Amino acid sequence: MYKLALVPMREYPFFLAQVNTFGYVAIYFSILYVRRRAGVVTNEMMSLPKWRFAVIGMLEALGVVSGMYAAAMLPGPAIPILNQTFLLWQLGFSALVLGRRYSWNKIAGCLLVAAGVVTAIASGSESGQMLSGVGLLWPIMMVVSSAFQAGATIIKEYVFIDAITHLKGKLLDIFVVNSFGSGFQALFVLLFLPFLSNLKGIPFHELPSYVKSGAGCFLNNSSGCDGSPLLPLLYVVNNIAFNISVLNLVKISSAVVSSLAIVLSVPTTIYILSLPLPYVPEGVTLSPFFLFGSVILVLGLILYNVPQRISSNSNSKHGPGSDSDLDAM
Structure with a gap:
């Protein structure tokens, strides 16, 4: 739905990003309100410093907008592959910001992910490359968008860890972080609009017209917007439902199960995006190199995730690491 939503909204990724972000704000704050009334969210949780949530929102806003710009220009199967560089960024930022040290299993998993990305995207003859004719800007922008998102998750993890001290050992509710983070994300998407619009050559005075x-276009009142509003709305609804379902999966089972579910969704997504789809009838031929790289990537993700999730889960299903893992999903 991410790729299909950008078919009618190809020239308006900012607008789609803002619609998506406000959808998150509405859902998360509604859930936060219910949990606040039920006493799950306390006054101490609500009084935590908000500047950290502002940094999270800023990074996520940059990640969403840059990712949408790149996705509109990239072939569908390349999107989930490039997004897996998130793991590499997360490993590096975690070591830098949180001072974490990783076992050889996790490092080897990250190296396999990197090898899978390079093999899938860059291998083969020029005519057979997945990104042939696309140029370097858009894949680089997609990788950078993953860096922004990874940075946001590391700061979220820091917030969870630091909150234990302020809350006297009690765990911070994830919807406090998600709600305020999404609120600031919506604000920053709006504030960044003048600056980021230059990527599309839109002068500041033309932003209201944009x-x-x-x-x-979202309402399909313009030419060349076939598929709106159905495709953009389906993307927003599916995106929110997916994230909520992952959170619920962690709650009712374990972080291991949710991680494996997401890992197994990668090859499925790649295959679906290669098929002829409504409004994208041409499809994409997957080369042997791309398929081989995808296999390497998934093996790397499994190698990285399974030991980590089992380790944290064996200590306590609802320990400090559990909340940060859940939110990072």
């Missing part, structure tokens, strides 16, 4: 045109 937003109006984006709304018209």
Whole structure:
């Protein structure tokens, strides 16, 4: 749905990013309100410093907008592959910010992920490359968007760890972080609009017209926007439902199960995105190199995730690491 939503909204990724972000704000704050009324979220949780949530929101806003710009220009199967560089960024930022040290299993898993990305994207003859004719800007932008998202998750993890001290050992509710993080994300997507719009050559004084045109395209009141509003709305609804279902999966089972579910979704996503789809009838031929690289990537993800999840899960299903893992999903 991410790729299909960008078919009618190809020229308006900012507008789609803002619609998606406000959807998160509405859902998360509604859940936070219910949990606040039920006493799950306490006054102490609500009084935590908000500047950290602002940093999270800023990084996520940059990640969403840059990722949407790149996704609109990339072939579908390349998107989930490039997004897996998230793991590499997360490993590096975790070591830098949190001072974490990783076992050879995790390092080997990350190296396999990197090898899988390189094999899938860059191998083969020029005519058979997945990114042939696309140029370097858009794949680099997608990788950078993963860096922004990874940075946000590391700061979230830091917030969870630090909150244990302020809350006297009690764990911070994940919806406090998600709600305020999403709220600031919506704000920063709006604030970054003048600066980031230069990537599409939109002058500042034309932004109101751009937003109006984006709304018209979203509502299918403009030419060349076939598929709206159904495809963008389906993307927003599916995106929110997916993240909530992952959170619920962790709650009712374990972080291991949720991690494996996401890992196994990668090859499925790649295959689906290679098929002829509504509004994207041409499809993409997957080369042997791409398939081989995808296998390497999934093996790397499994090698990295399984030992980590089992380790944290064996100590305590609802320990400090559990909340940060859940939120990072």
